[in-house]
Amino acid sequence: MTSVGVQAVSVDVHHPGGAFGGEPWQRELIGFRAQVLQGLGLPTGQDRDGHDDVACHLIARLPGGEIAGTARFAPLEDLDPSWVLDLEPEAADLLHREGLRPHDVVEGGRWLVGAAHRHGGVGRSLVLAGAEVAHRMGRTMVWVLAGTAHGQDVLLTRMGFRAASDRIHPMPGLGYPVRLLTARPSRILGRS
Numbered sequence: 001m002t003s004v005g006v007q008a009v010s011v012d013v014h015h016p017g018g019a020f021g022g023e024p025w026q027r028e029l030i031g032f033r034a035q036v037l038q039g040l041g042l043p044t045g046q047d048r049d050g051h052d053d054v055a056c057h058l059i060a061r062l063p064g065g066e067i068a069g070t071a072r073f074a075p076l077e078d079l080d081p082s083w084v085l086d087l088e089p090e091a092a093d094l095l096h097r098e099g100l101r102p103h104d105v106v107e108g109g110r111w112l113v114g115a116a117h118r119h120g121g122v123g124r125s126l127v128l129a130g131a132e133v134a135h136r137m138g139r140t141m142v143w144v145l146a147g148t149a150h151g152q153d154v155l156l157t158r159m160g161f162r163a164a165s166d167r168i169h170p171m172p173g174l175g176y177p178v179r180l181l182t183a184r185p186s187r188i189l190g191r192s
Contacts (some may be wrong), residue, residue: 002069003011003174006112007064008062008120008121008125009060009061009068009069009121009122009125010060010061010063011058011059011060011061011125011126011129012025012056012058012059012061013056013057013133014056014057014058014059015056016053016054016055016056017055018053020052020053021052024185025059026052026057028067028134029057029059029067029070032067032070032112032114033070033112034112035114036112036114039115041175042175042176043175044083051072051074051079051083051107051109052072054074054075054078054079054127055072055073055074055109055162056072056073057070057071057072057134058070058071058072058124058126058130058133060113060122060125060128060129062117067114068113068116068117068120068122068174069111069112069113069114069117069122069123069125069126070110070111070112070126071108071109071110071111071112071126071129071130072108072109072110073106073107073108073109073130073133073134073137073142074107074109075100075102075103075105075106075107075137075139076102076103076104076105076106076107076145077102079107081085082107083107083109083145084107084143084144084145084179086128087141087145087169087178087180088145088164088165088167088169090138090164090165090167090180091143091180092162094182098141100141102141103138103148104139104140104141105139105140105141105142105143106130106133106134106137106139106141106142106143107142107143107144107147108130108142108143108144109164110146111123111126111146111152111156113126113143113192123155123159124159127155127156127159127160127181128159128188128189130142130185131185131188132182132185132189134185135185135186135191136190139185140184140185141182141183141184142161142182142183142184142185143164143180143181143182143183143184144156144161144180144181145169145171145179145180145181145183146161146179146180147176147179148168148176148177148178148179149176149177149179150176153178153179153181154161154179156183157181159183160183160184160187160188161181161182161183161187162181162182163179163180163181164179164180164181165179165180165181167174167179167180
């Protein structure tokens with residue numbers, strides 16, 4: 001685990017370590033995800049999936065240690081399936097157009113912020129910390145299927161992401177629509 005200090009929260013970065021779910025921090029993370037999803041009226045079955053095993057997990061914590069938000073970043077080449085490639089037919093064309101290979105891309109997901117912390121900069125902290133993690137991984141693009149029902153896509157767009165197309169997709173099993181957003185970590189970090 002490493003830590004990236006951003007604004008009023010610290011963001012712990014947990015690197016992949018195999019089977020996900022057994023460590024105390026993983027159980028705490030799964031519980032937090034379920035709580036946030038339930039509060040949004042979404043299925044809590046989305047609090048864990050196979051992407052967790054290969055992803056870097058970011059956990060934004062308040063000074064007292066309470067989880068305020070989370071995100072995960074999984075190398076595209078390690079995902080089987082990639083939710084983006086399965087859902088967005090133009091994603092493979094996007095890679096080709098941008099001259100990128102799967103090793104250049106990290107797929108973001110599970111960006112969740114607790115209800116009490118949604119207007120306190122936690123989402124911004126996670127985006128900045130995530131851009132730093134992607135940069136350190138040597139990735140030149142982050143893509144994510146961002147939810148549209150609760151404004152996740154709006155926040156990410158304000159932070160430097162852009163819509164890859166005008167398509168909005170119903171996300172099977174998730175319970176809300178998503179759209180594909182992409183960003184260059186170096187731009188978010190002001191390094192290009």
